Amino acid sequence: MEREKIRKDITIKDVAKRAGVAISTVSRVLNGLDKVSPRTEKKVREAVEELGYVQNVLAVSMVTGQTKTVLMAVPDFTNDFNGSVIQGAEEYLKEQGYTMLICSTKDFGEEDFENLYRRFSKLAEGILVVPANPDRMDYGRWEKPLVLVDVYRPQEDYYTIEIDNAGGTFLLTEELIKNGHRKIALVGGLPDETASGQRVAGYLEALKAYGIPVDKRLMVPGVHFEDTGSRGMERLLDLPEEIRPTGVVAVNNLTCIGCMKALAGRGMRAGREISLAAFDDHLLARYSVPAVTVIERPTIEMGREGARVLLELLRGRRPEQKRLIMESRLLKRDSVKRL
Amino acid sequence: MEREKIRKDITIKDVAKRAGVAISTVSRVLNGLDKVSPRTEKKVREAVEELGYVQNVLAVSMVTGQTKTVLMAVPDFTNDFNGSVIQGAEEYLKEQGYTMLICSTKDFGEEDFENLYRRFSKLAEGILVVPANPDRMDYGRWEKPLVLVDVYRPQEDYYTIEIDNAGGTFLLTEELIKNGHRKIALVGGLPDETASGQRVAGYLEALKAYGIPVDKRLMVPGVHFEDTGSRGMERLLDLPEEIRPTGVVAVNNLTCIGCMKALAGRGMRAGREISLAAFDDHLLARYSVPAVTVIERPTIEMGREGARVLLELLRGRRPEQKRLIMESRLLKRDSVKRL
């Protein structure tokens, strides 16, 4: 098999020749580590300029062992939460002179993770992960610094960037209760030991705190996808009048969107025929009429912090804490009707 | 307790020693290019397995000159159009054994592009760009295969993935006209020779085709950001009754969102107090009540096609055509009121 090279690049050797010095001298002025006489430095800089020399980062990585590259793995890029996290992380990495590799892990099976590992383990110094729901990745495999954004799995102990999940759904549920709701449904969430499970727990805590009995018929479990939301809402709307909820809590942005889709399909709107409160702010929640009450998370900041902690790790420092819990807040809007 | 030294990575040399063969032999079975006896192959494979050897892609790139890596540059990751394009491109690249590097170019100045070039030119074999609006990037700099998604700049001739911009706004405007509208505004768009200018042109063509005089007061030019949309809509709503438009065309997703935001701020909705039709489908347009009439583009496919064309180029093949114009279509919904 023949491998053709596009064009011979200018190398450090060419620069050295042009400047009439040794390549080590060029390397020295480029990296500015060692002392070089002003005169030689000038000659070298001129040669670099004239030839338009650009360092070959691959060769540098080979010898230094540092790729200055980080892998970011997210379920997919069409989810605006992921987009924001990426945005924050990428900005920070760029500032710090790091480059971001990226990979979407939606529908990944064991074999895919194997490939992911093979392709990136030697290329990325560390890895920043936004886990899928459900999460099938084997983190133990990576013997590199790894930071998880938006997850909490108590059985392992990685560095994580989180928010208070239970507290969020508690606030959402409480908001409905305070507005006179008693028949409150929960759409999405799985009763496991992850962020999802915490959100379910928060809902249950709120009901308990206000002495409202749990009605299993009002809980529609499911993964955090749009489909869970739309089907869930359909199911709830079809409940007989006396059971049918007056308020609904959606566990995340996608399930919320699903709920709104189902409502739209029947010509209904959140805040009119039924009340809705959800985790995560997004376009639809923000600009719908009525706008939807949500828990807002500092998504961009979560990405930034994830990248920051990862770089701390890469630099051999020990971050202040394993779990970084970020602030989120309730944004009261008009989708919760006063009963 | 004794601590282990930092584990040196397993290299091809270790595998060779373990299998009792030369490194070139290991390389041969790994790449399967040359003939190797079944017996040696077995020994090597076992050694690889036992040591958990993973190829160092950097070293491979060094010698082959191929990084199997592509850079994708987008304005930002929070825009869902960009997210979809990335999704499509990343999927295709992954299928083809390529890795994606990523960089957001929002607010990039000349110096930033310089850095972008220095950091990636030796790392990426090609580059896939979703240009910003306005677009400040100097494409000529990259002496590598380059594909532009969602742009058309007639003065240069790069490979591009486009849609019929003028046709899109024509359809949008026509839809309003057909529903009895005569005072039709345009929000966003700049009268230049890019996709943006084409969208303005389509609007003008439609008015002309139906014999409706152009009213400059109903045209609110601007870059394709949310702010342009919200301010534009505000301005239009404040126009005296006799001039005020009954229908509005927004040039893209962000300006449309801005328009809807402005409406929401006044408790108004598209399809009620005023009609709205816009370029690009998105969450808010889809699930609002009423839902917004839009031009839908095959965003994921645009990303895939961009990646495909780029790989064609990288493989030395000549893509069928310089400009690939993809199909888009009008999605009639309920934001255009029959007058």
Place this chain on the structure above:
DNA sequence: TTGTAGGCGTTATCAT
């Protein structure tokens, strides 16, 4: 201060 030379982990080209 500057130059020489030995790697970094592979592939590919020679021999054998």
Place this chain on the structure above:
DNA sequence: ATGATAACGCCTACAA
């Protein structure tokens, strides 16, 4: 069929 070995482009002791 297999083994040696020269690149790839750069950094970094070590020499000079």
